[in-house]
Amino acid sequence: DAGVIQSPRHEVTEMGQEVTLRCKPISGHNSLFWYRQTMMRGLELLIYFNNNVPIDDSGMPEDRFSAKMPNASFSTLKIQPSEPRDSAVYFCASSTQYEQYFGPGTRLTVT
Amino acid sequence: AQSVTQLDSQVPVFEEAPVELRCNYSSSVSVYLFWYVQYPNQGLQLLLKYLSGSTLVKGINGFEAEFNKSQTSFHLRKPSVHISDTAEYFCAVSEGNAGNMLTFGGGTRLMVKP
Numbered sequence: 434d435a436g437v438i439q440s441p442r443h444e445v446t447e448m449g450q451e452v453t454l455r456c457k458p459i460s461g462h463n464s465l466f467w468y469r470q471t472m473m474r475g476l477e478l479l480i481y482f483n484n485n486v487p488i489d490d491s492g493m494p495e496d497r498f499s500a501k502m503p504n505a506s507f508s509t510l511k512i513q514p515s516e517p518r519d520s521a522v523y524f525c526a527s528s529t530q531y532e533q534y535f536g537p538g539t540r541l542t543v544t
Numbered sequence: 545a546q547s548v549t550q551l552d553s554q555v556p557v558f559e560e561a562p563v564e565l566r567c568n569y570s571s572s573v574s575v576y577l578f579w580y581v582q583y584p585n586q587g588l589q590l591l592l593k594y595l596s597g598s599t600l601v602k603g604i605n606g607f608e609a610e611f612n613k614s615q616t617s618f619h620l621r622k623p624s625v626h627i628s629d630t631a632e633y634f635c636a637v638s639e640g641n642a643g644n645m646l647t648f649g650g651g652t653r654l655m656v657k658p
Contacts, residue, residue: 437587464644476634476648489645524587528644531576531595535587 437536439525445542451513454539457506458527466533467500467510468524476524482508515543546571548637550649558657559627565620565652567635577618578636578646579609588634594618605629630656 438457446452458465467479480490485502493500497516502508512519520543526533551566569575576595580588592603599611609620618635635649 466645475650478645481645526588531638531644532578532590532593533644533646535580535589537587 437525437527437534439523439536439539441539442537443540443542445544446515447544448516449514450543451511452515452519452541452543454510454523454525454541456508456510456525456536458508458525459529459534460506462527462529462534463505464528464533465502465508466526466528467508468526469521470524470538471521479510512541515541517543519543546575546637546639546647548635548647548649550633550635550652552652553650554653554655556655556657557625560624562623563621563625563629563654565633565635565654567618567620567649569616569618569635569637569647571616571637571639573639576638577609577611578638579603579607579618579620580634580636580648581605582632582634582651584631591620591633625654625656627656627658629654 440455463484465482469477479492480500481488482502500510522538522540524535524538526535547570549568557563578593579591581591582588591607592601594601594611602608607622611618632651632653634651636646638646
């Protein structure tokens with residue numbers, strides 16, 4: 434299995450631009466998680482999907498952030514407009530029962 | 545609500561020495577416990593997990609952890625560390641009635657020195 438796939442691996446954008454991060458979970462996994470990791474705040478859960486339905490989005494920072502899961506094999510996290518404080522590593526993880534499997538992350542830099 | 549505390553933010557240790565990374569949790573229900581490792585510029589990788597049964601759990605790369613229900617702890621140990629073990633280690637907890645959502649500790653940076 435290829436594991437969780439995230440793209441792009443690195444993204445540099447200017448403040449105010451729209452950013453879309455993509456995730457392909459492991460085939461057969463029915464749960465998907467988006468996390469953000471920064472030095473200041475550590476690892477934060479942004480949103481959690483189960484069977485393509487958002488279950489808990491209480492970690493989404495504000496309305497500039499949105500996430501979708503149109504089918505079992507694809508999810509996006511969109512930031513519009515982006516701000517410098519959004520700079521972080523964004524991880525996607527998928528799960529079937531107990532443990533979560535993480536992707537390699539997308540390093541986002543907003544200048 | 546559950547919480548996870550990793551008491552040490554950094555642990556420096558010399559190569560071939562033993563190491564223990566501490567993890568304590570709070571929960572009012574039965575839990576599943578995990579340790580993840582994050583190497584520089586990589587995602588989190590599962591080291592080991594406790595779901596049920598024997599309280600001593602063995603994982604990859606020679607690591608092991610012991611679940612202590614009375615002390616609500618799940619400390620990670622390795623008898624002899626290598627330079628390549630230098631990484632960030634995260635303890636995580638899932639409550640039995642919360643599906644597969646995980647609550648992570650703040651992480652412990654293990655720094656192995658030659």
